[in-house]
Amino acid sequence: MLLPCFKEVKELTVELVKTPSVVRTSGEAECARRIYGFYSGLEYFRQHPAQLILQRTVEDDIERFNVLAMVRGTQGDSRRAVILLGHIDTVGVEDFGSLREHAWDPETLEGLLRQMDLREEVQRDLDSGEYLFGRGALDMKSGVAGQMWLVRYFAEHPEELNGCLIAIAECDEEDNSRGIISALKVLKQWKEEHGLEYIAAINADYSTPYHELDDNRYVYCGTIGKLLPTFYVVGRETHAGQPFGGLNPNLVTAELTRLIELDPALCDEAQGEVTMPPTCLKQADLKGAYDVQTPLAAYAYYNVFMHSLGPGEVLERMKEKAVTAFENVIAHVNACYKAYCQRSGHPYTRLPWKGRVYTWAEFYRELLQHHGEGFEQHLKQFTLKLQQSRPALDLRELNLRIVEEAWQWAPDQNPAIIVFNSSTYFGRVEVTGRTPDEERLLESVKAAVAEVQEHSDRPIVTKMFYPYISDASFMSLGGEQQELEELAENTPAWGSGYTHPVEDIAAINVPVVNIGSFGKDGHKLTERVHMRHTFEIVPNITYRTVKRLLD
Ligand SMILES: [Zn+2]
Structure with missing residues (x-):
């Protein structure tokens, strides 16, 4: 009955x-x-x-x-x-x-x-x-x-x-x-x-x-389970008339998406059940208005499901993708430049780009070592002020703003990618x-x-x-417990905008x-x-x- x-x-x-x-x-x-x-x-x-x-x-x-x-x-x-x-x-x-x-x-x-x-x-x-x-x-x-x-x-x-x-x-x-x-x-x-x-x-x-x-x-x-790995990609800006003088971060994020989107190798399996592969939920550059300069930075985030992996393991996999994306883009722009030099009769010299990839935890530690507590204090104040002035700010964006602010303190301003989590875990x-x-x-x-x-x-x-x-x-x-610590130290807004309870x-x-x-x-x-x-x-x-x- x-x-x-x-x-x-x-x-x-x-x-x-x-x-x-x-x-x-x-x-x-x-x-x-x-x-x-x-x-x-x-x-x-x-x-x-x-x-x-x-x-x-x-x-x-x-x-x-x-x-x-x-x-x-x-x-x-x-x-x-x-x-x-x-x-x-x-x-x-x-x-x-x-x-x-x-x-x-x-x-x-x-x-x-x-x-x-x-x-x-x-x-x-x-x-x-x-x-x-x-x-x-x-x-x-x-x-x-x-x-x-x-x-x-x-x-x-x-x-x-x-x-x-x-x-x-x-x-x-x-x-x-x-x-x-x-x-x-x-x-x-x-x-x-x-x-x-x-x-x-x-x-x-x-x-x-x-x-x-x-x-x-x-x-x-x-x-x-679900994590939102997010990539902050810094390139090198240049005038559109001299495109080989810069490294376009849009190209790097495009390559990231090509490598990550729907890749079955990134599916996670447990108990004989396989997750859906990742998909890109946002990809944009961070340029505010039109001009003929290429963007300085771009970002993208991806929905990643988990059956067995912890957040630290997912971020590690994403870091590997970022390394590959950089390598691929650098090889590609060099090939383009070489072909262009041949066509236009200029001597070719290899472009100066090198790939650098950090997790947020690594980047943060490096800045802390370099600047000491002043950096930590500044970033805390910055986050607090941002939250007070924009309480409804999207959590993904809040995390991004913190990374952007931290980047200002980086002693080496050459192209880099920072990988972090920007959403509820x-x-x-x-x-x-x-x-x-x-x-x-x-x-x-x-x-x-x-x-x-x-x-x-x-x-x-x-x-x-x-x-x-x-x-x-x-x-x-x-x-x-250790997995949750890895999540904490790779989520920029942790403890202010968001904490996993x-x-x-x-x-x-x-x-x-x-x-x-x-x-x-x-x-x-x-x-x-x-x-x-x-x-x-x-x-x-x-x-x-x-x-x-x-x-
Ligand atoms: Zn529902």
Whole structure:
């Protein structure tokens, strides 16, 4: 027997979709208030008001909130606690074009989509009546709705639980993860106050078919890691009339992208599962305005996924790519210059360029040795001032500005590349069964999936790494202390603009599983959630997993 949750989870999903909550807009707060209102209306939380929190995010430049709700089981006196996790923010709606204003209204949107010329697969799904459309329907308000339904269920049936169930509806997942980073503080506080022992976290983010003929539904034990290696490339400026007199940093970054983009050798493998290769998310020079001088510097960053590598190892690989990029470019410009000299009858002499590549940690150490503490103090002051004057400055740019400022102090101003991390780090989480908690989680999920499988017309397959980045990464340390030190010393804004909350994570540190929404085209106009699987099958798998974990 399945719990009859379809209708209500659908209604909750529609209500949440109709509350626009694009990341970095006031909608995030509005959506959190709605969820808080839903829980506040329950008798259980009227009886236990301290177990429901509308939490403003900490150290944030905008006003937004998480909602944390805790149900304490009455079946026994266990202190074990399971965390349900879901994000309430969505990406923007630029992809909806002229349908933008209807992105939040599944019914109207469906009618409008019917009038459009859509891909055959989308048309088929539209005609099937099995999908619900709308921004956030898949990613991931339906997942949050399922968790809300379950919290209400257990609030009405606490006798079914021996232990605690905590649900976190968190903001800012699509940007800087300030929601989950803040929520960790409440988890830590509850752990101390109630003597909780966290044993597992269940995320409900979405999954999607791997290819058009893929009929499976997926559950993932663990989650992928992600780093954003960033390259600051300094060339040598020159007048466009004397191009061989300089080294164009645009050429170096172009070569970096050629070497890194989609390179299968940069895929990372563990448990027989292979990550997607890196892709470039930004490539630009740093010239402010047009003139006939070549740019002095350029930069680029790449999304790199990890299954087994730590941040230090990824940066080391990236450093090797930077060395090769330099060598290739220097060989290329020399070949061009030689051919040009031959054609125009000038004598050829080798161009003076040499490649130099540093990690941020190496560069910083060198400057510190050369200038002493004055440099360190200056850079701290610079960062502080920049943050005060531009609190909403993009984290990637903040890191870049710090590197640019440090470069001013470099005694050798010849071309160089500095490799660093410029974004929020997502640690990989692998659940193999090596600890009792992991073993219990794996067994619970396996049994829950097997039971619910009978009611599903599609195979429910369990894999290891949730393949999209998710805040579940903040539930587990996922790596050794030394790895996190390498991350710290290679992230210029560490400690001011961003810190990976190592201590807070260590207080929770549980294995994670993703039992989430299923659908297609997340982050696209045709984003749609498969209703039967998401509104009925998923909450039932989660329900049975929780029951087994807290029995
Ligand atoms: Zn998501």
